[in-house]
Amino acid sequence: MKKSLLTLILFFLIALITTPLTTKANAVDQDKVEVEICLIGSDNHFVYKIPKRLHKDIPYTEMRNGIQTSLASHWKIEESRYDTNKTDVSYTFYIQDLFQEKQNGQLKVAIPYSILVGMFGEQDPIQLRILASKLSNWTVNTKDWTALGFMEPFTFLSEREYVYDGAVNDLLNQRVGHFDGTIQKSQFFLYGVIYFSFIVAQLLTCFTLSRRLKRKIIDNPDNLHQFRKFNYMYQSLPIMIIVAQIIFLVLSGLITAFGLYFSPGIDLLVIVGPVLLNIILLPTFFVTTESEISKELTNNSSRSS
Secondary structure (H helix, E strand, O other), rough: OHHHHHHHHHHHHHHHHHHHHHHHHHHHHHHHEEEEEEEEOOEEEEEEEEHHHHOOOOHHHHHHHHHHHHHOOOOEEEEEEEOOOEEEEEEEEEOOOOOOOEOOOEEEEEEEEHHHHHOOOOOEEEEEEEEOOOOEEEEOOOEHHHHHOOOOOOOOOOOEEEEEEEEEEHHHHHHHEEEEEEEEEHHHHHHHHHHHHHHHHHHHHHHHHHHHHHHHHHHHHHHHHHHHHHHHHHHHHHHHHHHHHHHHHHHOHHHHHHHOOOOOOOHHHHHHHHHHHHHHHHHHHHHHHHHHHHHHHHHHHHHHH
């Protein structure tokens, strides 16, 4: 009984001590400004997530205009907007001329930190997150990311992340971030071949299964009343191929790598084209097969009569 009472008292004291520390840590996290830089091709943008309590009496529009004025002194701002969340406000700025070089898989970006984060206090905590394609390798100021305090957390999707946590002053001391990137060409082309091979797989699958469906109905006309069931059954594999193609496009990193390697317009064609073609192949084969079945059954019926 005494041991149980002592244990409860001990847990109570630990909770009493740790609660202020946890509250303080949460307050620091809530006061942290987050800046996200997306280096993913044609859709390049900065996102600032600023806690509402840091705005004080500054209107959101005024905060957006202040950040945009700083960014516009170095880059062309294509579009900007802000979105209010539960605890913070996110400001998004689409940059038209972020890349200094983007040719033949070679990528260069220069970001003056005074322009990027100079509007915040030097001792303010900040998190800088760089999003890049999974099929690209990057260095910053000709050094490895870890040498400058960046971490690379594991990600499932097509982006690779580099995250920096520290004070604004630490970034200002580095002056300019020179980001040099290269596309992993061997992996990029291998994944590209696999991605386009889904078209061949879809073509062969649709042709084979539509022929089987036709034979199943023509050879046994009694199956005609179950035509809808058989039609859905034979189309399930082509639909799975389309889903697998989209999943591969996202998880492999091709969806962002295409935007870095090809010029705007061509990248969209390469990304959407193969998926759209596979979607079109599905009704093309099976609708044609349905029409052929109808004709053959009509002809057979006429001959019989």
